Amino acid sequence: MTQDGRRLRGLRSREAILERTVGLASVEGLDGLSLGRLAAATGTSKSGFFAHWRDKEELQLDAVEWAARQWKEHVVAPAMSAPPGVRRLFALHEARMRFYSDGVLPGGCFFFTVQAEFDDRPGAVHDRVARAMREWQEFIQRLVTQAKELGELVEEADPAQLAYEIDALGEMTIIHSRLHDGPAALTHARRAVLQRLRALCPEPALLPED
């Protein structure tokens, strides 16, 4: 537990490798990305990876963890600084849109790519991704429930239903914007969630008009 220059250096390059891995995986996927190309992109040697991870799957699992942390920093945290209720709910959606439009990750969304890659492939990575997505879904549901308790959403609003809609409308942004729509998908996704929330909110003035 003393300060060890070797371990410090190791931790630093470990973080750098994970950041590159998540970025590249958002484009090519976690399996499509080969260790050789990853080594070239990070300026290290292929075999150097095995000082940090036992095999490729361990690197993939750590990459999922890293991406989840990045998501919390860029999307969840900004939303939590908004007042609870529908405003926080919409702030979450807007933070997500900003994450996409700012191009934080070259491929748009790490979890979208990885979900599509592993949804039919059983294994440790599948389970880890599924857990992350379940936690994300439950988090949106909690915000919906909180908004209902504050009287900012009508009683009929079903948290699971609304959470599904918000997530689906947000997640499909990247694929639409990249394949044909361009920036139009961003405004469509923003307006869709905004209108949905306003329709369910007794005080629509809490939210922007458009």
Next chain:
Amino acid sequence: MTQDGRRLRGLRSREAILERTVGLASVEGLDGLSLGRLAAATGTSKSGFFAHWRDKEELQLDAVEWAARQWKEHVVAPAMSAPPGVRRLFALHEARMRFYSDGVLPGGCFFFTVQAEFDDRPGAVHDRVARAMREWQEFIQRLVTQAKELGELVEEADPAQLAYEIDALGEMTIIHSRLHDGPAALTHARRAVLQRLRALCPEPALLPED
């Protein structure tokens, strides 16, 4: 142009190979799927493919074409037998849900997997997939416009906006149902589109209540 038993046989195995390709690609993607495994799955030899396609990319392009045809048969055609207007629009969404829940493709949706795979990778396959998705989007928009002309959707309904919402809510079904939700995602997606259409329809009685 005479009847040639060889070409007939060739066409038959060509179709059989394409069907297997689309099915497997809906799970593993078009690039993730290797010719060796594809050969094993179709009971042919790896090199036999090159009698039908110049290289892997040509097979991928034909697979996209085949999947588009399958989609039209299973989703578009059933919707067209419904009366035009909001009922046809909702029939389209329901046909899609049935396509997913029936498990027509082992991976759920070919285009979802392939979109995620090629959205950031330029090339012929990317362009072909993008065209297919644009045509699909435009088709939904035409149905929305038609419903407006029939007075079954209010004038404020924006075709591009509504088409985006319908497609996004439908498309995210598979990933949700496969990774955590189970069948709940199907009912969420169905109800979301139904409520959206009923809210925009002057005669909600045209649509089921739930």
Next chain:
DNA sequence: CGACTATACAAACGACCGGTCGGTCAGATA
């Protein structure tokens, strides 16, 4: 019948894959 063509095959190619190996070197320990 032979010439030709479409279909299919086994074998082999170079390139690249994930992973292992022995070794180098800097920093910690005593």
Next chain:
DNA sequence: TATCTGACCGACCGGTCGTTTGTATAGTCG
């Protein structure tokens, strides 16, 4: 000082990738 350890490397392994080559077979046509 000598010893040990963690980070990192180049070289290499067996295996799989997409593709090429050469060959066999079956159907068509002159």
